[in-house]
Amino acid sequence: MAIVKNLSRTLSQLLQSPGCGCQTSIVPVRCIGVSPRQVTSDASFHSVSFSETDHPRVLITGGLGQLGVGLAKLLRKRFGKNNVILSDIRKPPDDVFYNGPFIYSDILDYKNLREIVVNNRITWLFHYSALLSAVGEANVPLARAVNITGLHNILDIAAEHSLRLFVPSTIGAFGPTSPRNPTPDLCIQRPRTIYGVSKVHAELMGEYYHYRYGLDFRCLRYPGIISADSQPGGGTTDYAVQIFHDAIKNGKFQCNLKSDTRLPMMYIDDCLKATLAVMEAPAASLSMRTYNISAMSFSPEELVQEVKKHIPELQVTYNVDAVRQAIADSWPMNFDDSNARRDWGWKHDFDLSELVTTMFNILGSDSRVAQIN
């Protein structure tokens, strides 16, 4: 009876303690092929992490998607080419393969992940592997495996090896019962996609590992991200990238969302800038571990008007995809990111008109004119 009382006292002290992330002494560690067990954190495998003056050694999972290559480029500028390893289960194109370290890594293979982290002395991990909202609905078992089981592998390895861990969340982590205009950091989160459910799970598990095991977990909820030189991987916000390619290629665009569907969006440079900033922020400045970030919010018709300033002859039709429309209708229209702005100085650079101008500058005005003529 005394043991039970002591145990429950310890547990309640643990649950009430403030979130400095350093008050507990156990980390979850797995034996390969066996379920997780607990060991003390002073076990000898616990290698010493980098000192503040060294560069971090970075691993990016799912790095060949829309965002990973750009992130690697930014981090390599900051920390040196060889300190940033891109990984994925896909074959890298030549320009990626010859521009810095690339390694095969399936996040569902726990042992392989652990080997990579150990052999490369990884200290920071950016976990980008995921199935996005639309492809997730098309293959729920795979989305559940990659987005949830894969995350569990990442969390355990990060905790075991004292990594600083970044996991992106999304506007998709909210649902129809969340306040939508604006959506604050803390409110009801009842998403209705497997993608959204897996991202709420990631936010909660990451925060739990932070408070329970001291894991340095950091998470940003990204809006829909728009980029010129990388293609989106099957999300609801993909139309906002496709419009530029179709406008340039043939002066026509068919939109799969209704013209007045308003969603938060962001240019990729702002997204990657925020990601590095939150990872470099002193722990003491983070009053939370999961933040909304915001830059702009627009509907297809507003984007079309802005694109038409560059291509007045653009013809737009609407052919609504029921799955994507239902998802978009349940997501935030505007994001409240005041906590990120206050805590670690988040500030976006690109509004809608700068975004559109930049996209056309990168995609090339010459090819646009040539194609339309």
Ligand SMILES: NC(=O)c1ccc[n+]([C@@H]2O[C@H](COP(=O)([O-])OP(=O)(O)OC[C@H]3O[C@@H](n4cnc5c(N)ncnc54)[C@H](O)[C@@H]3O)[C@@H](O)[C@H]2O)c1
């Ligand atoms: N792009 C956006 O608009 C956006 C918005 C919000 C959040 N996010 C989040 O940012 C992260 C990166 O997004 P993205 O747009 O680059 O995604 P993406 O779909 O373009 O790329 C995801 C990558 O994960 C890889 N992957 C799939 N299964 C894997 C596995 N078993 N092991 C290892 N890798 C695997 C894929 O090969 C792919 O290259 C994701 O977590 C996503 O949820 C993206």
Ligand SMILES: C[C@@H](O)[C@H](N)C(=O)O
């Ligand atoms: C918003 C985001 O998470 C992704 N671009 C999607 O639409 O699924």
